[in-house]
Amino acid sequence: MDLAQLVISGLANGSVYGLIALGFVLIYKATEAVNFAQGDFMMLGAFITVWLTNSEYMGIDFWIAVPIAIVIMGVFGYLLDLLVIRRLFGQPQIAVVILTIAIGFILRFLVGAIWKHDPKLLETPFAGQELRLGELVLGFEEVAVIIVTLLLTFALFLFFRQAKLGKAMQAASQNQLAAYYVGIPVKRIQSLVWALAGVVAAVAGVLFASKGAIDPSTGLLGIKAFAAAVIGGFGSLPGALIGGLIIGLIEPFAAYALPSGYSQIAPYAVMLLVLIFRPAGLFSQMQNKKV
Amino acid sequence: MRFVFKRSYNDDLKLFKHRAQMFWYLALLVFVVALPWLIDGFLLGEATNILIWAIAGMGLMVLAGHTGQASLGHAAFMALGCYATVIMLQRGVPFIIAFPLAGLISGIAGVIIALPVLRLHGIYLAIATLAISVLSEDFIIIAAPWTGGVSGLVAPQFDIFGVDINRYGTPILFYFLTLVVTLLVLGAYRNILRAPLGRAFVAVRDSEISAQAMGINITKTKAISFGISCAIVGLAGALLGLFAGAFNNETFNLVLSIQLLLMIVIGGLGSIHGAFFGALVIGFLPQGIALSRDAISNAFGVSALTIPGIESGVFALILIGFILFEPTGIYGRWIKIRTYFELFPFYRKGMFKRQKSYLKTERMK
Numbered sequence: 117m118d119l120a121q122l123v124i125s126g127l128a129n130g131s132v133y134g135l136i137a138l139g140f141v142l143i144y145k146a147t148e149a150v151n152f153a154q155g156d157f158m159m160l161g162a163f164i165t166v167w168l169t170n171s172e173y174m175g176i177d178f179w180i181a182v183p184i185a186i187v188i189m190g191v192f193g194y195l196l197d198l199l200v201i202r203r204l205f206g207q208p209q210i211a212v213v214i215l216t217i218a219i220g221f222i223l224r225f226l227v228g229a230i231w232k233h234d235p236k237l238l239e240t241p242f243a244g245q246e247l248r249l250g251e252l253v254l255g256f257e258e259v260a261v262i263i264v265t266l267l268l269t270f271a272l273f274l275f276f277r278q279a280k281l282g283k284a285m286q287a288a289s290q291n292q293l294a295a296y297y298v299g300i301p302v303k304r305i306q307s308l309v310w311a312l313a314g315v316v317a318a319v320a321g322v323l324f325a326s327k328g329a330i331d332p333s334t335g336l337l338g339i340k341a342f343a344a345a346v347i348g349g350f351g352s353l354p355g356a357l358i359g360g361l362i363i364g365l366i367e368p369f370a371a372y373a374l375p376s377g378y379s380q381i382a383p384y385a386v387m388l389l390v391l392i393f394r395p396a397g398l399f400s401q402m403q404n405k406k407v
Numbered sequence: 408m409r410f411v412f413k414r415s416y417n418d419d420l421k422l423f424k425h426r427a428q429m430f431w432y433l434a435l436l437v438f439v440v441a442l443p444w445l446i447d448g449f450l451l452g453e454a455t456n457i458l459i460w461a462i463a464g465m466g467l468m469v470l471a472g473h474t475g476q477a478s479l480g481h482a483a484f485m486a487l488g489c490y491a492t493v494i495m496l497q498r499g500v501p502f503i504i505a506f507p508l509a510g511l512i513s514g515i516a517g518v519i520i521a522l523p524v525l526r527l528h529g530i531y532l533a534i535a536t537l538a539i540s541v542l543s544e545d546f547i548i549i550a551a552p553w554t555g556g557v558s559g560l561v562a563p564q565f566d567i568f569g570v571d572i573n574r575y576g577t578p579i580l581f582y583f584l585t586l587v588v589t590l591l592v593l594g595a596y597r598n599i600l601r602a603p604l605g606r607a608f609v610a611v612r613d614s615e616i617s618a619q620a621m622g623i624n625i626t627k628t629k630a631i632s633f634g635i636s637c638a639i640v641g642l643a644g645a646l647l648g649l650f651a652g653a654f655n656n657e658t659f660n661l662v663l664s665i666q667l668l669l670m671i672v673i674g675g676l677g678s679i680h681g682a683f684f685g686a687l688v689i690g691f692l693p694q695g696i697a698l699s700r701d702a703i704s705n706a707f708g709v710s711a712l713t714i715p716g717i718e719s720g721v722f723a724l725i726l727i728g729f730i731l732f733e734p735t736g737i738y739g740r741w742i743k744i745r746t747y748f749e750l751f752p753f754y755r756k757g758m759f760k761r762q763k764s765y766l767k768t769e770r771m772k
Contacts, residue, residue, distance in 0.1 A: 150530050203731050210477050213533060214672055215730045217665055218723040225720030339541060339661075342534050350530070377549045384538040391535050392523040 120252055122368045128258035128327065130364020131265035135320035136341035137348065137356035138269060139313045144350050145276070146285040146309040149201075149212035153220035155338020157314060161189045161321030162238070162330045163227050170239050178241050186318040193314025197307040205303065220335060228332040235329035238322070261323045268319060269357045276353065285309055343387035349397020358398070362386070409749070420601050439586060443579040451578050457690035458585045459646045462592055464671050464682030466639030469596065471668065472677040473605065474632040475612030476525070479664050480536030481640050483543035486659035488513040488641025489648035493560050494553060502565040502572075506645055513641025514634045521633035525626060540664045547656040559655025562648055574650055585646055592639055596679060599635070608632050612677075640667075662719075669726050675736025684737040688725070696721055735759070 139154040151157075167173045168181035176184070196219070204211050245256040276282035288295045288302045295302050324330065324337075344363045348355025363383045370382035390397065411418075411425050423429040443451055463485060471477050488509045495505035524535045547554045554560065565572060572580045599605045607628045610618040615625055648654050666689070674685025696718055733740050739759070747754040 144530075150533075200727070200731065207734065209530060210533070211730055211734060213477070213530065214669065215727060218669065218726040218730070221719045221723035222727070225716045225723070228716055229720075339537065342537065346531070346534055377545065381542055381545050384542050388535060388538055388542075391527060391531065395527055395531065 121254070122372070123365065124252075124254055124258055124262075126365040126368045127361055128255075128261045128364070129367065130344075130361035131261045131357075132320055132324045132327070132360070133337070133341045133344045133363050134357040134360025135265055135268070135316060135323065136338055137345035137360050138272065138353060139316045139320070140341065140345045141348075141351060141353055141356040142272070142313050142316065143309055144345075145353075146289050147212075147306050148289050149209055150216070150350075151310075151313060152213055152216040152338070153223060153335070154313065154317060155341060156220040156223040156335035157189065157193070157317035158321040158324065158338070159330060159332060159335040160192070160223055160227060161185060161314070161318030162325040162334070163231055163236075163321075163332075164188055165318070165322050166236050166238050166325060166330070167231065170236070178239070182322055185322065186315050189314035189318035189321075190311045191314075193317075194307050194311035196314075197310035201310065202303060202306065205306075220338075224332045224335060231332075233331055233333075235331045236325075237329050238325035240326045242326075255327075257323075257326050261327060264319065264323060265357065268316065269353060272316075273353045281305075281308070340383055343383050346387050346397060347390050349399040352397070352399035355397060355399035422597065422601075443582055448578055451582055452574070453690055453694070455574075455578070455582045455585050455650060457686045458582075458589050459643055459650060460670065460686035460689050461683045462585075462589055462646065463640050463643035463667055464674065464685050465592055465596055465679060466636050466641075466643060467667050468671050468676075468679065468682045469599075469608070469639065470632050470636035472671060472681065473600065473612060474608045474629060474636075476629060476632070477533050477668065478536040478633075478636070479533050479661075479668060480539035480543075481637070481667050482644075482659040482661065482664035483540050484513045484517055484637040484640045485644025485647065485663070486543055486547065487516055487637075488644035489654060489659065490547070490554050490560070491641070492645035493562055493648055496563045496565050497560075503567055506642070509645050510638045510642040513644070514638030517637025518630050518634035521630045522626075525629045525633060537661070537664075540661045544656050544660055547659075555655065557655055559653055559658070560648075561653045562651070565649070574652065581650070585650075588642060588646065592642065593679065596639075600679075604628075604631065666722075669722070671736075673726060673729050673736055675738030678738045680738040680741075681736050684741075688737070689722075692722060692725075693718055 136154055136158055139157065140150060143149060143151045143154075165181055165185040168176045168185055169178050174181075200219070201212065201215065204215060240257070242256045242260065247254045247256055247259055276286060284295070284300045285305055285308075287298070288300055288305045292302055321330075324334070340363055341360065344359035345356050346359070347362055348357070348359030363386070366382050366386060367379070370379040374382065409425065409427070413419065423432065442454060446454070463481070467478065467481050470481075491509035491512045492502075492505050495508065496502060500508075520539065524532065524539075527535055548556045550556075567584070570580065571577065572584055574581050600608075607618070607623045610621060610623055611625055611628050611632075618628075619625055644659065648658070651658065670685035670689050671681055672685075673688050674683065675681030729736060735742075743759055746758065
């Protein structure tokens with residue numbers, strides 16, 4: 117019974133990692149750049165929701181506040197690309213990496229300056245509720261996190277496979293010039309992808325903040341999400357989710373089985389092993405470069 | 408405008424392009440040697456700090472600037488160099504042996520780690536090195552019997568041939584120690600760049616495929632570059648630890664790794680000058696912020712304008728400014744200004760324009 121609960125809480129944590137990893141993968145899939153600030157996006161989304169919902173701030177109803185926060189984050193992502201990241205169009209990948217690291221620093225600083233550094237908890241209508249399945253007692257938040265994550269991943273997967281816009285996004289990353297030739301507005305597509313990443317980050321932030329306290333340095337969780345994205349194979353949406361779940365499951369079991377000190381290492385050790393033995397990840401999307 | 412006529416192939420290998428250049432570098436050398444007698448103890452400490460950052464910057468520049476492999480994990484090797492030096496000093500190994508040995512250890516560790524990791528490129532390499540940086544903090548805690556874990560280590564007293572060197576007791580000697588290490592590293596770096604190895608680094612950076620076609624063993628070159636880079640960074644880490652006096656697992660954290668990379672980007676990737684310019688920015692930033700804070704509170708009467716973490720915020724803003732408007736860094740801007748005056752009035756805006764490339768992926772799904 118303990119085991120089942122360990123699995124569920126691991127899966128719930130893993131879902132949040134998976135959602136952040138989804139943000140990485142979205143941007144990587146469509147612009148071939150990596151957003152090192154994705155964890156900080158999530159933190160920002162969570163803080164905006166806390167600001168809208170909690171009684172000491174705005175005190176808006178949770179179900180109204182969450183869509184507003186999601187829209188705000190979407191607009192934030194769009195504007196960020198429009199005003200800042202688009203200027204790097206056509207420059208090496210590593211420039212975007214460094215830029216997003218700097219953006220992460222600034223978000224952490226701004227959020228800390230506005231909302232202070234003490235941990236905050238999101239006031240949700242379902243806080244503390246439990247689900248009972250036979251003898252199994254589950255936190256409502258944990259189940260909600262897992263279900264929302266699965267739905268969102270599936271929706272995004274379908275979006276990239278079926279929708280015209282999703283296909284255009286993939287085309288824009290696979291060959292920009294060719295995408296231009298067939299009439300895809302590559303720049304606007306990129307901004308839309310950043311908006312989408314903002315939306316996913318907002319959802320991840322809401323889910324994370326309803327599960328536990330957040331503070332401005334929560335964004336560093338993004339590093340674990342990296343491990344998730346790498347294990348899944350950068351560029352694969354289901355891979356990101358599965359990578360996240362793997363990381364989420366490894367953590368509690370490593371803490372259970374290994375002496376303290378070694379357990380924090382486990383997720384990164386797994387990631388390094390994957391990188392060394394299967395550099396393209398579990399769901400490989402690479403082919404050898406042809407000259 | 409100066410025209411340098413090259414008469415033999417060896418002219419391409421000269422350390423200095425012409426005599427005026429040699430004169431200015433010698434003048435700079437005289438200045439840094441005379442520095443302890445020009446400024447007070449506090450500023451001398453700052454100067455030492457900047458030199459240490461510059462050594463670390465040169466270390467990362469070998470890898471990121473000249474071989475084109477971005478690493479987000481170099482703080483781990485700084486930690487290795489630092490802990491190796493101090494642990495050896497504690498066991499009674501003289502500094503003059505322990506210090507180079509620590510560099511060697513970091514270098515060898517770098518090569519061992521590089522061999523599997525360097526098969527990855529671009530983003531994947533950055534992420535793998537990021538993981539190394541995160542892991543190193545945990546390893547320091549695990550190896551607590553050696554490293555002191557969370558409570559850390561205190562740098563012991565050390566001497567070179569019987570002369571005690573201490574940051575507080577003899578700041579001038581510590582400055583000269585750092586300066587000598589800086590010059591040695593600088594000399595080695597400059598000579599590597601003139602040698603076939605350095606040319607191979609640059610070739611790998613500019614195009615792996617063409618480098619391979621020219622008969623360069625890419626994996627080997629990258630591994631050597633990683634090793635040299637880690638060795639230099641290890642030396643910088645050792646100096647940083649001795650300079651700080653006490654350190655623990657959090658001294659060499661991920662933020663330090665990222666700061667190192669950001670520093671050389673601000674300074675100017677791909678030139679040794681860039682490491683020094685970046686170190687100057689890092690070194691003077693806290694003072695600059697403190698000064699401007701005082702100026703603002705004097706001007707507007709707002710007292711105690713202190714926001715925690717403002718340094719990293721300002722640093723990130725500066726960085727974004729550079730990435731957007733001057734991707735070649737401070738050194739690149741300096742070259743442009745110099746060329747403007749050298750060619751006056753024939754300078755054209757597009758002279759340094761970089762070619763943009765359209766993106767193509769290797770993913771097929």
